[in-house]
Amino acid sequence: MASEKEVSIGVEWRIKIADGSSERLVPEANPASRILLGLKSFVVRLALKVWKFLQKAWDLGVDDPRKVIHCLKVGTALAVVSLFYYMRALYEGFGKNAVMWAIMTVVVVFENSVGATLYKSLNRVCGTFLAGFFALGVHSVASQSGQRFEPIIVGASVFLLASAATFSRFIPSVKARFDYGAMIFILTFSLVSVSGYRVDELFEMAHHRISTIIIGTSLCIIISMLICPIWAGQELYTLTTRNMDKLTTSLDGCVEEYFKDSGSVVESNKECHKKLQGYKCVLISKAAEESMANFARWEPGHGPFNFRHPWQQYLKIGSSMRSCAYCLEALNVSSNSSSVIRELAITIKTMKKSSNIHSLVGEMNSAVQELQNDLKSLPKLFNPPSMPEADTPENKKIEPISRTMVKMPLMEIVPLLTLASLLIEIATRISGIVDAVEELENLAEFKHASNDKC
Numbered sequence: 001m002a003s004e005k006e007v008s009i010g011v012e013w014r015i016k017i018a019d020g021s022s023e024r025l026v027p028e029a030n031p032a033s034r035i036l037l038g039l040k041s042f043v044v045r046l047a048l049k050v051w052k053f054l055q056k057a058w059d060l061g062v063d064d065p066r067k068v069i070h071c072l073k074v075g076t077a078l079a080v081v082s083l084f085y086y087m088r089a090l091y092e093g094f095g096k097n098a099v100m101w102a103i104m105t106v107v108v109v110f111e112n113s114v115g116a117t118l119y120k121s122l123n124r125v126c127g128t129f130l131a132g133f134f135a136l137g138v139h140s141v142a143s144q145s146g147q148r149f150e151p152i153i154v155g156a157s158v159f160l161l162a163s164a165a166t167f168s169r170f171i172p173s174v175k176a177r178f179d180y181g182a183m184i185f186i187l188t189f190s191l192v193s194v195s196g197y198r199v200d201e202l203f204e205m206a207h208h209r210i211s212t213i214i215i216g217t218s219l220c221i222i223i224s225m226l227i228c229p230i231w232a233g234q235e236l237y238t239l240t241t242r243n244m245d246k247l248t249t250s251l252d253g254c255v256e257e258y259f260k261d262s263g264s265v266v267e268s269n270k271e272c273h274k275k276l277q278g279y280k281c282v283l284i285s286k287a288a289e290e291s292m293a294n295f296a297r298w299e300p301g302h303g304p305f306n307f308r309h310p311w312q313q314y315l316k317i318g319s320s321m322r323s324c325a326y327c328l329e330a331l332n333v334s335s336n337s338s339s340v341i342r343e344l345a346i347t348i349k350t351m352k353k354s355s356n357i358h359s360l361v362g363e364m365n366s367a368v369q370e371l372q373n374d375l376k377s378l379p380k381l382f383n384p385p386s387m388p389e390a391d392t393p394e395n396k397k398i399e400p401i402s403r404t405m406v407k408m409p410l411m412e413i414v415p416l417l418t419l420a421s422l423l424i425e426i427a428t429r430i431s432g433i434v435d436a437v438e439e440l441e442n443l444a445e446f447k448h449a450s451n452d453k454c
Helices: 002-012 031-063 065-086 088-094 096-109 114-144 150-168 172-198 202-226 232-259 269-276 279-283 286-296 312-330 335-350 357-376 378-382 393-404 410-444
Strands: 014-016 022-024
Touching: 031 065, 065 096, 065 202, 096 114, 096 202, 114 150, 114 172, 114 202, 114 232, 114 286, 150 172, 172 202, 232 279, 232 286, 232 312, 232 335, 279 312, 286 312, 312 335, 312 410, 335 357, 335 410, 357 410
Parallel strands: none
Antiparallel strands: 014 022
């Protein structure tokens, strides 16, 4: 009975065709079921995307826990400032609008490194103070000129000072150090001047805003420097030494890649490619180096770095390394050159003068001289053998030798000449790196390294 029931159920979902065959009849889904199925698919895809996003966020936090710490520091600063709303004495002393300025200051000023936080904090305080000072002066002059000329004076002052401050942002020296302060000056002066035309107690309002901004910036600086500080100078120092190591590895990898035997067993393609491409990190680090050097100038002395540490010299070192790395865009180079850069990296890491750098540079220059001497013999390969003029015994002795001489094809010489010329150019540019590091040694007063090696 069970089997007959299963057969009958199966026959109910099939139809017969004229040729005697049968096809399964699939019922059409109603609109409600299609909508439910589409909604279910959408929820599944959304859940997968959210899960992937959470995995990436987790990996980011694991790779660099300092990012997580920075988020906690910002949250701490905002939590402390928000207490102004819940402490009646502070709230009544500063007012609602002034506390809002303190919260906004924390949000826009708190940066990842101590130098960046100091840069924005000091620029914000100075820009706000100068803007308030000029706004009070304009307001006092405008208020004494009568109601007819007061809006004209205020509008003209906003136009002139805002235009001048905007133009100053195009000056390279101002843009590098005070660009943020100029922007804050424009914003604050415009707001205070226009508000001063309607508000009678302008001095009290400016006093509250400047006071709360000082409180907000001070809180950001204290938390940034005391809780797991991230120093821009230390970051620049680490970036420079890391780029030197990558450039050294790329130089070694280029030599191995160029001179390797096609029939020999070499390292895996991934490791070789990673070694060769390390110099590209040097080429793309210019913006990061300039930003870190700018922020490092605002930082106090920390670790082995004094307040007047020559941070700009690291930019010269980076520029010299990039000039060397540009050659590696066309060719990947020599073991002597990498030894010099490796020694320079050790010099900066230990902050001690190297006693071997000059001998290594001498070896590199000797290798370059030998290469140049070898290149001088290349024209002989293009000179055809001289043909004998007469059938003399001397010519008969020379004839077998002249026939064994084979000219090297020009297309085989070109790659060798390219390699040789780039090796010589790279050695020249490495000398520029040596000069920049020696200048840093003198400016930063590096100590002499011990000759004893483990």
